Amino acid sequence: MLLLTCPYCGVSADETELSPGGEAHLKRFGPGSSDEDFEGYLFMRHNQKGVHFERWRHTYGCGKWFLAARCTATLEVFGTYSAQTPEHPKEIIAKIQAKRSDWSLT
Amino acid sequence: MSDLSTLTPYVSVSELPLQGMITLRADLSQKTVATAVKAITGLAMPAPRAILEKGAYGIAWMSHDEVMILCPYAECAAHVATLDKKLAKLHHLALDMSDARAVFEITAPTAGALRDCLAKLMPTDFHPDSLGVGELRRSRVAQAAAAVWLTDPKTAQLFAFRSVKQYVHDLLRVSGAKGGEVGYF
Amino acid sequence: MSHRLPQGGRLIDKARTVAFEFNGQKMRGLAGDTLASALLAEDQMLVGRSFKYHRPRGIVASGAEEPNALVGLGRDARFEPNQRVTTTELFEGLEAQSQNHWPSLENDIGVVNNYLARFLPAGFYYKTFIHPRPFWKHVFEPIIRQSAGLGKAPKDRDADRYEHFYANVDLLIIGGGIAGLQAALDAGKQGKRVLLVEQTAHWGGRAPVDGIELGGKSADEWITATLAALGKMKNVTLRTRTMGAGVYDHGYALAYERVTDHAPSVDAPRHRLWRIRAARIITATGAIERPLSFAGNDIPGVMLASALRDYLVNYGVAAGKRIVIATNNDDGYRSALVAKEAGLEVAAVIDPRPDATGDLIEAARSAGIAIKQGIAIAEAQGGKRVTGVKICAQDSDGSTGEVIACDAVGMSGGWSPVVHLWSHCGGKLIWDEAQACFRPDPARPPLSHDGEGFVFVAGAADGHSTAAASLKSAQAAVAAATGQAVKSRLPKVVEPELGALAPIWIMPARAPIQKRAKMWLDFQNDVKVSDVQLAAREGYESVEHTKRYTTLGMATDQGKLSNINGLAVLADALQAQIPAVGTTTFRPPYTPISMGAIAGEARGAVFQPLRRTPIFDWHVEHGADFEPVGQWRRPYCYPRAGEDRHAAVTREINATRGSLGLLDASTLGKIIVKGPDAGRFMDMLYTNMMSTLKPGRCRYGLMCNENGFLMDDGVVARLDEETFLVHTTTGGADHIHAHMEDWLQCEWWDFKVYTANVTERWAQVAVVGPNARKLLEKLGSDTDLSAEALPFMAWTDAKIGGFEARVFRISFSGELSFEIAVPASQGLDFWKSLIEAGAEWNITPYGTEGLHVMRAEKGFIMIGDETDGTVIPQDLGLDWAISKKKEDYLGKRAQARSFMDNPDRWKLVGLEALDGGVLPDGAYVIRAGKNANGQNNVQGRVTSTYYSPTLKRGIAMALIHNGPDRMGEVVNLTDGKGGQIKARICSTIFFDPEGEKQNV
Incomplete structure (x- = not known):
């Protein structure tokens, strides 16, 4: 039963108030893209054992989507941030690396 | 509980x-929005x-780009028209949503009893340090979406969708x- | 015999007797008794039969760890099986029945298994019930099912109520012994929000029983004073009869409060499940005494030495008159001393340690108790009751020795910390060599969302055997958990020094197989030392596999008594160290909790939300036959007296097509999409062009997901230049709104678009049939509703019969149809006025089945019937609704994938059975030949099938391989009964192909 802080409301929300949305920071490939690019966008996921960047919606709250960096093995949450963030935030990467020196973005 | 009639509140x-x-x-940070809202409420x-x-009148923060304005039911259409006029140059959406929801008033003999009754159904932290009078919390009441706020220490208002109002009413009767x-509180 | 003493009993009220029944026999206990102490006071030591061999079973423990004394409590709607007598508080009128025997507890036929024990070794089931294979289903399984399980499942609906309660705290302390109380006191003084839960009805744990002095007071006095201090702290909540049941991720914990189990006549929820979010948790869950493994250690009258002591001190109940204590540690002497002080005859203390010394041993010696050191119990003797023990040297095979007569044996194999709650969420254990136990490893705690350990341990749960060390560990746990120093002064503790325990896992050390086959490890599941040793010989090295092979530590008990002894025997047999063998996994709940508590309030009227339209009450009053559509309840049809469903649906359709029908369409999803970029956004959402739609007009559209599959359809109305009203399917409203917000928030946040789900704001009514316009004109409209002013696929605001309405000229039936939205609060009145005014045209409300049949007659698709998440619009012949001009829309790229534009796909056609009947739902269209599994090859399937009252025959739609190219072809379908039906491929539009009826 996870507990994630909605970056919009500032509410520490129970997992039962949230909906999961899979991996974050995917790049959309539309018409005209190669089969490989499209396959990667539609199907290929990191399925990380370790820090996973993922999408959550505060469904039973403000209704907004937000992003989270969460370790799938220990469930440690390194931060939540606005869904309108195109790249993995530097401060979250720094926070992860401060705790896990061998970690890097894949 | 299959038979609610045996319960005493x-x-x-x-x-x-x-x-x-x-x-x-x-965009709630726009001055025109604040002015338009203030003119009504x-x-x-x-x-x-x-x-x-x-x-x-009242106004509730619903999310970073949404507020809910409370006003007498009969005035809604006029206020929506006013908002549309005053915010014509600004991207916005103003809708009369009165009929979409039901509002319950929950009155308890003590402040603690009120929070206890709500905390049986909602995963919200109802400790007074976490949810004081005048704060609206959007969450769920058992299996339905709801928003709740304390109008005074012994009274709460709870907003739910109209279609589930019987369910929500029954839940509150069971809980209370x-x-x-x-x-506890 | 066990009996009540004239003196003692700190928890009972001798002035108040309580009547109860055990197996129909009337008995009396005292207020404050548990069912266990009351049974013992009535000399009812025999309380059940073991699971496998049906051996007589007596009370072994005094708390949650009791493996044997399980009973069925109550009757009928309040019956509950497998309840521990040790945790059942006695109340007036309690009824209990023992379990797992037939015909009676005293004379049980199943005990024959006991004499066959040598043929029922570990893994018996796996080894035996294999051949011949057909026997499994018809012979073995029914027999095993019949004899499996302990208690009987209740038959009646539970009469009680239950509830949940959400609590958020800084610190949850589980266990209200002196360590838990001290921790609460220290954290309370820090100002933390503290919740302290204790599973029993009493605070203080074992300290009062052990006769410890704290701060110059008796333990009871110290507990009373501490509770008074805690009671003054507003930030501390104390809760008895509340068991910490489970610890989960991110500080989530469950506690199980038994509110009225001890007082069932009180009108209150029986159980309350606390759903707690705790920033930090301290487990002060104490320790459980271990049995000793000697032959006959399962005979009734042999119990834990601490339990024997508990019954004496807490309830004034003696387990016997002449007691023998067997112990491998000093704590066992406490029980001997308590028994002696209570006036019982203590025949001997058997201690396998050859030269142990210490305060308690000296005290026992000076009390005149015979102490036999270096000695073991060779075997306990007796049948339904222990009659004596044969003793021998621990370092022997037990073949010779004297017999000491006794009627109760207290055994102590040392103490195991209760590490369950620490372990539930991943906390790891270390082996404590000195005390021969696993205890929490503070270096490897369960981690919370901040990456820090969130569970801390205090007291005996951390492996501390003295009160002084326990209190100190409580302070340390609070300091570690809150990150704030704790400065309170601990009370001075007066307690004896304890010497070292000897890790004795079987006695005597060289016991032969005949003896080892009578040494019980798991009393509930009949697992003996010999079974674990056999499993090891057969190659079971993993403790998890051994558990399942032998059933050690299974069922309600989950190894609370048997775990460590079993591991030690396994480790010895494998010639490995105990920590290398490890433990089985500790899973929540700590002890079983009721199904009612898990369900909480969710039963009966509030089992789940039931969504009602504004017109719902009218439907009920008019006899609607409802069907669930998601959480909505919609009328399926409105049967009149004497009508079945089929007749009602037929009448409703004929009335609608012939004159006038009325449908409550309020459940239809309605979403507003507004903004300067609304058109652009709508073009991305829909496969067809929506941005070109003119205000005042409607357009049917299809929505696909990014995989290209059709997910929803509906009519879009353009309200003004910037605003669209999207109609979704009934089931689609919430998830389509979520889908829109997903794309707006996560991909196209540069689009200036706002959406709002307005579904519930409106009541929507479809006025359908040739007389539809006449009805509206009769009611009176301020707006021209003629075909010229309001043509098909147009909408307008209008005031109809005094109601502010929005009127859409759309049709899902093929008839002249107006869908009219009015504010939800006026929906019922509007509906009633239509019904009243429509009487002259025989206005007929119709339900979802009429809606389905009429749309199928017209060949309109239904999301969820014609689609199943793998169907693309092109499969349904909806290419006309897919824009070729748009560069992009959700699903466009996917629809260009090779197998998506493959001409070989199954495509939608109509089907008519050659005999005019109704094809079975979901029937497969068969192709010649068989597949690799010997099944018929298939080339399609039926997606919708109905009796058409209009055509007076069956109609169907199906997805068939190359279907549209095969018009007129006759195909074979499965009939669901092993036979086949013939049907002809035809157009999907069965009725009014030119649309003449709707365009009027």
């Missing part, structure tokens, strides 16, 4: 008559999660039935 629950509710989505833009009230006093 220690917390009273009643459905309030139609409440005027206007959903306004816009006499109230300033609420801080995140806050709900302000003044007489028959005698014998179920928790004595």
Whole structure:
């Protein structure tokens, strides 16, 4: 039963108030893209054992989507941030690396 | 509980008559928005999660780009028209949502009993340090979406969708039935 | 015999007797008794039969760890099986029945298994019930099912109520012994929000029983004073009869409060499940005494030495008159001393340690108790009751020795910390060599969302055997958990020094197989030392596999008594160290909790939300036969007296097509999409062009997901230049709104678009049939509703019969149809006025089945019937609704994938059975030949099938391979009964192909 802080409301929300949305920071490939690019966008996921960047919606709250960096093995949450963030935030990467020196973005 | 009729309440629950509710989505940091809202309610833009009230009017923060304006039901259409006019140059959405929701008033003999009754159904932290009077919390009441706020220490208002109002009313009756006093808050 | 003493009993009220029944026999206990102490006071030591061999079973423990004394409590709607007598508080009128025997507890036929024990070794089931294979289903399984399980499942609906309660705290302390109380006191003084839960009805744990002095007071006095201090702290909540049941991720914990189990006549929820979010948790869950493994250690009258002591001190109940204590540690002497002080005859203390010394041993010696050191119990003797023990040297095979007569044996194999709650969420254990136990490893705690350990341990749960060390560990746990120093002064503790325990896992050390086959490890599941040793010989090295092979530590008990002894025997047999063998996994709940508590309030009227339209009450009053559509309840049809469903649906359709029908369409999803970029956004959402739609007009559209599959359809109305009203399917409203917000928030946040789900704001009514316009004109409209002013696929605001309405000229039936939205609060009145005014045209409300049949007659698709998440619009012949001009829309790229534009796909056609009947739902269209599994090859399937009252025959739609190219072809379908039906491929439009009826 996870507990994630909605970056919009500032509410520490129970997992039962949230909906999961899979991996974050995917790049959309539309018409005209190669089969490989499209396959990667539609199907290929990191399925990380370790820090996973993922999408959550505060469904039973403000209704907004937000992003989270969460370790799938220990469930440690390194931060939540606005869904309108195109790249993995530097401060979250720094926070992860401060705790896990061998970690890097894949 | 299959038979609600055997329950005696220690917390009273009643459905309030139609409440005027206007959903306004816009960039809340814009001054024109604050001015337009203030013209209707006499109230300033609420801080995140806050709900302000003044007489028959109120305004609640729903998310960073949405507020809910409370007003007399009969005035809704006029206020929506005013908002559309005053915000014509600004991207916004103003809608009369009064009929979409039901509002319940929950009155308990003590402040603690009120919080106990709600904390049986909602995963919200109802400790007074976490949810004071004048803060609106959007969450769920058992299996239905709801928003709740304390109008005073012993009274709460709970907003739910109209279609599930019977379910929500029944839930509150079960939660507020005698014998179920928790004595936690 | 066990009996009540005239003196003692700190928890009972001798002035108040309580009547109860055990197996129909009337008995009396005292207020404050548990069912266990009351049974013992009535000399009812025999309380059940073991699971496998049906051996007589007596009370072994005094708390939650009791493996044997399980009973069925109550009757009928309040019956509950497998309840521990040790945790059942006695109340007036309690009824209990023992379990797992037939015909009676005293004379049980199943005990024959006991004499076959040598043929029922570990893994018996796996080894035996294999051949011949057909026997499994018809012979073995029914027999095993019949004899499996302990208690009987209740038959009646539970009469009680239950509830949940959400609590958020800084610190949850589980266990109200002196360590838990001290921790609460220290954290309370820090100002933390503290919740302290204790599973029993009493505070203080074992300290009062052990006769410890704290701060110059008796333990009871110290507890009373501490509770008074805690009671003054507003930030501390104390809760008895509340068991910490489970610890989960991110500080989530469950506690199980038994509110009225001890007082069932009180009108209150029986159980309350606390759903707690705790920033930090301290487990002060104490320790459980271990049995000793000697032959006959399962005979009734042999119990834990601490339990024997508990019954004496707490309830004034003696387990016997002449007691033998067997112990491998000093704590066992406490029980001997308590028994002696209570006036019982203590025949001997058997201690396998050859030269142990210490305060308690000296005290026992000076009390005149015979102490036999270096000695073991060779075997306990007796049948339904222990009659004596044969003793021998621990370092022997037990073949010779004297017999000491006794009627109760207290055994102590040392103490195991209760590490369950620490372990539930991943906390790891270390082996404590000195005390021969696993205890929490503070270096490897369960981690919370901040990456820090969130569970801390205090007291005996951390492996501390003295009160002084326990209190100190409580302070340390609070300091570690809150990150704030704790400065309170601990009370001075007066307690004896304890010497070292000897890790004795079987006695005597060289016991032969005949003895080892009578040494019980798991009393509930009949697992003996010999079974674990056999499993090891057969190659079971993993403790998890051994558990399942032998059933050690299974069922309600989950190894609370047997775990460590079993591991030690396994480790010895494998010639490995105990920590290398490890433990089985500790899973929540700590002890079983009721199904009612898990369900909470969710039963009966509030089992789940039931969504009602504004017109719902009218439907009920008019006899609607409802069907669930998601959480909505919609009328399926409105049967009149004497009508079945089929007749009602037929009448409703004929009335609608012939004159006038009325449908409550309020459940239809309605979403507003507004903004300067609304058109652009709508073009991305829909496969067809929506941005070109003119205000005042409607357009049917299809929505696909990014995989290209059809997810929803509906009519879009353009309200003004910037605003669209999207109609979704009934089931689609919430998820389509979420889908829109997903794309707006996560991909196209540069689009200036706002959406709002306005579904519930409106009541929507479809006025359908040739007389539809006449009805509206009769009611009176301020707006021209003629075909010229309001043509098909147009909408307008209008005031109809005094109601502010929005009127859409759209049709899902093929008839002249107006869908009219009015504010939800006026929906019922509007509906009633239509019904009243429509009487002259025989206005007929119709339900979802009429809606389905009429749309199928017209060949309109239904999301969820014609689609199943793998169907693309092109499969349904909806290419006309897919824009070729748009560069992009959700699903466009996917629809260009090779197998998506493959001409070989199954495509939608109509089907008519050659005999005019109704094809079975979901029937497969068969192709010649068989597949690799010997099944018929298939080339399609039926997606919708109905009896058409209009055509007076069956109609169907199906997805068939190359279907549209095969018009007129006759195909074979499965009939669901092993036979086949013939049907002809035809157009999907069965009725009014030119649309003449709707365009009027």
